[in-house]
Amino acid sequence: xxxxxxxxxxxxxxxxxxxxxxxxxxxxxxxxxxxxxxxxxxxxxxxxxxxxxxxxxxxxxxxxxxxxxxxxxxxxxxxxxxxxxxxxxxxxxxxxxxxxxxxxxxxxxxxxxxxxxxxxxxxxxxxxxxxxxxxxxxxxxxxxxxxxxxxxxxxxxxxxxxxxxxxxxxxxxxxxxxxxxxxxxxxxxxxxxxxxxxxxxxxxxxxxxxxxxxxxxxxxxxxxxxxxxxxxxxxxxxxxxxxxxxxxxxxxxxxxxxxxxxxxxxxxxxxxxxxxxxxxxxxxxxxxxxxxxxxxxxxxxxxxxxxxxx
Amino acid sequence: xxxxxxxxxxxxxxxxxxxxxxxxxxxxxxxxxxxxxxxxxxxxxxxxxxxxxxxxxxxxxxxxxxxxxxxxxxxxxxxxxxxxxxxxxxxxxxxxxxxxxxxxxxxxxxxxxxxxxxxxxxxxxxxxxxxxxxxxxxxxxxxxxxxxxxxxxxxxxxxxxxxxxxxxxxxxxxxxxxxxxxxxxxxxxxxxxxxxxxxxxxxxxxxxxxxxxxxxxxxxxxxxxxxxxxxxxxxxxxxxxxxxxxxxxxxxxxxxxxxxxxxxxxxxxxxxxxxxx
Numbered sequence: 001x002x003x004x005x006x007x008x009x010x011x012x013x014x015x016x017x018x019x020x021x022x023x024x025x026x027x028x029x030x031x032x033x034x035x036x037x038x039x040x041x042x043x044x045x046x047x048x049x050x051x052x053x054x055x056x057x058x059x060x061x062x063x064x065x066x067x068x069x070x071x072x073x074x075x076x077x078x079x080x081x082x083x084x085x086x087x088x089x090x091x092x093x094x095x096x097x098x099x100x101x102x103x104x105x106x107x108x109x110x111x112x113x114x115x116x117x118x119x120x121x122x123x124x125x126x127x128x129x130x131x132x133x134x135x136x137x138x139x140x141x142x143x144x145x146x147x148x149x150x151x152x153x154x155x156x157x158x159x160x161x162x163x164x165x166x167x168x169x170x171x172x173x174x175x176x177x178x179x180x181x182x183x184x185x186x187x188x189x190x191x192x193x194x195x196x197x198x199x200x201x202x203x204x205x206x207x208x209x210x211x212x213x214x215x216x217x218x219x220x221x222x223x224x225x226x227x228x229x230x231x232x233x234x235x236x237x238x239x240x241x242x243x244x245x246x247x248x249x250x251x252x253x254x255x256x257x258x259x260x261x262x263x264x265x266x267x268x269x270x271x272x273x274x275x276x277x278x279x280x281x282x283x284x285x286x287x288x289x290x291x292x293x294x295x296x297x298x299x300x301x302x303x304x305x306x307x308x309x310x
Numbered sequence: 311x312x313x314x315x316x317x318x319x320x321x322x323x324x325x326x327x328x329x330x331x332x333x334x335x336x337x338x339x340x341x342x343x344x345x346x347x348x349x350x351x352x353x354x355x356x357x358x359x360x361x362x363x364x365x366x367x368x369x370x371x372x373x374x375x376x377x378x379x380x381x382x383x384x385x386x387x388x389x390x391x392x393x394x395x396x397x398x399x400x401x402x403x404x405x406x407x408x409x410x411x412x413x414x415x416x417x418x419x420x421x422x423x424x425x426x427x428x429x430x431x432x433x434x435x436x437x438x439x440x441x442x443x444x445x446x447x448x449x450x451x452x453x454x455x456x457x458x459x460x461x462x463x464x465x466x467x468x469x470x471x472x473x474x475x476x477x478x479x480x481x482x483x484x485x486x487x488x489x490x491x492x493x494x495x496x497x498x499x500x501x502x503x504x505x506x507x508x509x510x511x512x513x514x515x516x517x518x519x520x521x522x523x524x525x526x527x528x529x530x531x532x533x534x535x536x537x538x539x540x541x542x543x544x545x546x547x548x549x550x551x552x553x554x555x556x557x558x559x560x561x562x563x564x565x566x567x568x569x570x571x572x573x574x575x576x577x578x579x580x581x582x583x584x585x586x587x
Binding site for chain 2: 027150156157255278282
C-alpha cells in the first residue's frame with residue numbers, strides 16, 4: 001500500500017513537472033512577446049529590451065525555466081499584468097469563492113445522486129429505474145450555459161425571486177449562490193447517478209446477493225448490509241473525478257452569473273492575455289485535478305479489499 | 311454491431327434520439343428553403359415571438375437586438391454545428407485511433423510513452439485546456455478543430471488501447487501474424503473493425519460533448535467569429551438582455567440542448583441493443 005502511494009505521488013509530481021514545462025513553452029518561449037504583453041504594444045524596442053534584461057529574460061531557456069519553476073513553488077507567481085498586484089493576492093480569494101460554490105454544489109450532488117442511483121440500480125428495468133435513467137441522460141445533455149439560461153429565464157424573468165447575477169459585491173450572499181450552484185448540480189448529478197446505478201445494478205446480480213436473498217434475509221438488510229458497501233466503491237472514484245469536471249463547469253457558470261471566482265478569473269486572464277495570471281490559474285487547476293485523481297486512486301484501492309490485500 | 315444499428319428500431323430511447331438528429335440534419339440541409347428570412351438580414355429589432363414585421367411577415371421566435379430573425383438564425387446555425395462537430399470528432403478519431411492501436415498492439419515502450427502523454431493531457435480540466443489554447447492561438451475555425459482534437463484524442467486513445475489490448479490475443483490476429491501480415495495491416499484490418507461496437511457508441515457520446523464544447527466556446531465569446539449564426543454565439547450576444555427579452559437566448563438554448571440530447575439518447579439506445587445480443 002505504501003509503495004503504491006509513493007509511486008502514485010511520484011507520477012503526480014512528474015505530471016506537474018511536464019505540465020509546467022508545456023505551459024512555460026506555450027506562454028514564455030517567445031520573450032519578445034512576453035515583453036509586449038507586460039509593457040503593452042505602445043512601447044519602444046529599447047524599453048522592452050531593458051525590461052527583458054532586468055527580468056533575466058536573456059538567460060538561456062533552461063535557466064529561465066528553473067528560476068520560473070522555483071518562484072512558482074514558493075508561491076511567487078509574478079505580478080498580474082491587468083491588476084498590477086501580485087497574482088496570489090487576486091488568485092487565493094477567488095479560489096476560495098469557487099471552493100464555496102463547489103462545496104455547495106457537491107453537498108447536494110453527492111446525497112442526491114447516490115440515493116437516486118441506488119434506487120434505480122436496486123431493481124434494474126423497473127419503472128423507477130427507467131424514469132431516473134432517462135432523467136439523468138436529459139439533465140447531462142443540457143450544457144451548463146443552457147441550464148443557466150433556462151434557470152435565469154424562469155427564476156429571474158418569470159418568477160423574479162432570485163437575483164440574475166451573483167457578483168456578491170456587498171459581501172457573501174446565500175441567495176446569490178443558489179442559481180450558480182443549481183446549474184452545477186443539474187449538470188453533475190446525472191453522471192454520478194448513472195455510475196452509481198451501473199455499479200449497484202452489477203452488485204445486485206452477484207452470487208452473494210442472491211445467496212442473501214435466498215437465505216431469507218429481509219430485502220432491506222440485503223440492500224443496506226450487503227449491496228451498498230460494494231456498490232458505493234465505484235461512485236467514490238467518480239465523485240472525486242467529478243471535481244475535475246467541476247473546474248471546467250465553474251468557468252461557464254461563473255461567467256454566466258458574473259460570480260467572482262476562479263473560473264471567471266482564468267477566462268478573464270486568457271481574454272486579456274494576462275500572462276502570469278494564466279500560468280498560475282492553469283497550474284492551480286491542474287494541481288487540483290491531479291491531486292483529486294490521486295485521492296480517487298488511493299481511496300479506491302483502500303476501499304476495495306480485493307486490491308488492498310492482493 | 312451493424313445488426314444492432316439495425317436493431318435500434320427496438321429501443322424507444324434510441325429512436326427518439328435518432329429522430330432528433332434526423333430532424334436537425336433535415337433542417338440544416340434545407341435551411342435555405344425553410345428559413346423565412348436571410349440569417350444576417352436586420353429587419354426589425356426587439357420583436358417578440360409571433361410579432362408581425364413591417365410587411366406583414368411573422369417573426370415566429372421574435373428577433374434579436376439588431377433585428378435579425380431568430381428562427382432563421384437558428385435554422386442556419388444548425389449547419390455550422392452539424393459541420394464542425396462531426397469534423398472535429400473525426401479529426402480526434404483520426405489521431406486517437408492509430409495511437410491507441412499502436413499502444414495496445416505493440417505495448418512496451420510505445421504504450422508507456424503514448425499513455426503518459428495521454429494522461430498528462432487528460433489531467434487538465436477540459437475547459438481550462440480549451441480556454442488556454444483558444445486564447446493563445448486565437449478564435450478561428452481551424453483553431454477550434456485543433457483544440458477539440460488535442461483535448462479529445464487522449465480519451466479516444468484510451469478506449470482504443472483497451473480494446474486493442476483485448477483483441478490482440480484473438481486467434482484471427484495470430485493467424486494474420488503467422489501469414490506474415492505487416493503490423494499496421496493487422497491493426498487496421500484485423501483489430502479495428504472488431505473494435506467498432508464500443509467505438510460507435512463512444513462516437514455518439516463524443517459528438518454530443520463536442521457540440522457542447524463548440525456551444526460553450528461560443529457562449530464564452532471564444533467561438534467562431536460573427537456575423538454568421540452560431541448557436542453558442544447567439545446566446546453570448548444576447549444574454550445581457552436575457553432578463554428583459556428571454557426569447558433571444560431561450561430558443562438557441564433549446565436548439566442546442568435538443569441536438570445534444572439526440573446524440574446522447576442514440577448512444578444510450580445503441581448501447582442497450584448492443585448489450586442485448
